[in-house]
Amino acid sequence: MPEAYIFDAVRTPRGRGKPDGSLHHITPLSLSAQVLAALRDRNGLDTSFVDDVVLGCVSPVGDQGADIARTAVLMADYAESVSGIQVHRYCASGLDAVNIAAAKVMAGEARLAIGGGVESMSRIPINSDGGAWPIDPDSALKNYFVPQGISADLIATLDGFSRTDVDAYAVESQRRAARAWQEGRFARSIVPVRDQAGNIALSHDEHMRPDASIGGLAGLKPAFQVPGEAAFDAIAIQRYPQVEQIEHVHHAGNSSGIVDGASGVLIGTKEAGAALGLKPRARIRGGASIGSEPTIMLTAPATVSRKLLHRLGMVPGDIDLYELNEAFAAVVLRMMAALSIPHDKMNVNGGAIAMGHPLGATGAMILGTVLDELERTGKGTALITLCAGAGQGAATLIERV
Numbered sequence: 001m002p003e004a005y006i007f008d009a010v011r012t013p014r015g016r017g018k019p020d021g022s023l024h025h026i027t028p029l030s031l032s033a034q035v036l037a038a039l040r041d042r043n044g045l046d047t048s049f050v051d052d053v054v055l056g057c058v059s060p061v062g063d064q065g066a067d068i069a070r071t072a073v074l075m076a077d078y079a080e081s082v083s084g085i086q087v088h089r090y091c092a093s094g095l096d097a098v099n100i101a102a103a104k105v106m107a108g109e110a111r112l113a114i115g116g117g118v119e120s121m122s123r124i125p126i127n128s129d130g131g132a133w134p135i136d137p138d139s140a141l142k143n144y145f146v147p148q149g150i151s152a153d154l155i156a157t158l159d160g161f162s163r164t165d166v167d168a169y170a171v172e173s174q175r176r177a178a179r180a181w182q183e184g185r186f187a188r189s190i191v192p193v194r195d196q197a198g199n200i201a202l203s204h205d206e207h208m209r210p211d212a213s214i215g216g217l218a219g220l221k222p223a224f225q226v227p228g229e230a231a232f233d234a235i236a237i238q239r240y241p242q243v244e245q246i247e248h249v250h251h252a253g254n255s256s257g258i259v260d261g262a263s264g265v266l267i268g269t270k271e272a273g274a275a276l277g278l279k280p281r282a283r284i285r286g287g288a289s290i291g292s293e294p295t296i297m298l299t300a301p302a303t304v305s306r307k308l309l310h311r312l313g314m315v316p317g318d319i320d321l322y323e324l325n326e327a328f329a330a331v332v333l334r335m336m337a338a339l340s341i342p343h344d345k346m347n348v349n350g351g352a353i354a355m356g357h358p359l360g361a362t363g364a365m366i367l368g369t370v371l372d373e374l375e376r377t378g379k380g381t382a383l384i385t386l387c388a389g390a391g392q393g394a395a396t397l398i399e400r401v
Helices: 028-043 068-075 093-106 137-142 148-159 163-182 225-239 270-276 300-311 329-339 359-377
Strands: 005-011 050-056 083-087 112-120 200-202 259-268 282-291 321-324 381-388 392-400
Touching (some): 005 270, 028 068, 028 112, 028 259, 050 093, 050 359, 068 083, 093 112, 093 282, 093 392, 163 329, 282 300, 300 381, 321 329, 321 359
Parallel strands (some): 050 083, 050 112
Antiparallel strands (some): 005 282, 282 392, 381 392
C-alpha cells in the first residue's frame, strides 16, 4: 500500500466572523481558491497530477453550497481534470478532508490530493443548514439534544473544572498565540488574503486578544446559563442524573471564536512528489474517527486518540506534540487529564480560543500549525484531533520526515 506524505500546508489568516471583519467582503469561494492557488504557486505544481480536492464545510449553503470544492478548483485555474468534493462532519470536517485525501493516496486512487476546508462565518452563520438532529423533535428527544455550550459546561461540572480553571486556560491560549505571532512561527503557512483589486485584505489573525487576563474574563457573564436554566440543563441532567446542578463556566472569552478562513494540505505518494520535485515534510501514519455520547458531545478527542494510538501500537507518551481544537476550554482540560498530557505538549502556539474556529477549515489549519512546530523544534510526531457535533471525533497522526 502506498504511503501518504504531506508536501505542503497553507492557511489564510482568520478574520473576525462579523460584518466588520476584514474577510466579510471576501467570498468563501475566493478564500478557497486563494489557498489552492498558493499550494500551486509555492510548489510550482503541475495541477494535472492532482486527482482530487476534498474540502470540509460545515454550513454548505448559499455562498458555500453546491460543492464549493469543485468550484474552487475551477476558480483557482487548476487542470480541468481535477475533481472536488465537499465533506461535513461538523467541526472535524477539515481534518476528515485531510484523512479522506490521504486515504485516496494510500488506496492508490490518487497520486496527489488536497484536503482542507473553508468557512465564512460572517457570511453564512453557524447552523444555517439546519438539520434533523437538533430540530426534529423525534431526534432531539431521543438523543437528549442540548447546545454545545451546555455540553461544555456539563463536562466542567462532571470533571470539577472551575471558572478560574477554564479562564486560566483561555488566558494561556491568548499568550501562546501572541508569542507565536511575535516570533513568526506561523509565517511559513500563512497566505495573505487579497481582494478583487489584488490588495491585501488580511495578513494576520484578527480575533486575538493578547491583553486578556483572568480578572478581565471574570467580568463576562456565562454564555449558556440562560438557555440552560430555561430548558437544556434539565435535559442534560436527565441523561446524567448524577449531576444535581450544572455549573455554567463558559463564555465568549474561553470558547472558540467565530471567524472566517480557509486551509489546504497537499498530500501524495513519494513517487509523485519526486516526479514533480516536491520534498516530503511529513508522513501521515494514520487517521481515525469515532462516535461518542451525543448529549455531552465533546468528549471524543480522548477516545478517538486512544483508538488511533492503539491501532498504531503507540501510547500517549510516544507523541511529541498534540493539537486539539479549543472548542471550549473544558474540552482541552478534559483530554489532557484523560491521557495525562502535559500542557507543554498541548496547543503550544495557542488555539481557537485565541485565534478562532472557522468550522470546516480548522482541522487542516491546526495540522499545518503543528507540522510547522515539529520542524521548528526538531520533534518527530504529532497527533491532531477535534470534537464534533452529535458526539463525534476525528484524529490524525503525522511523523516528520
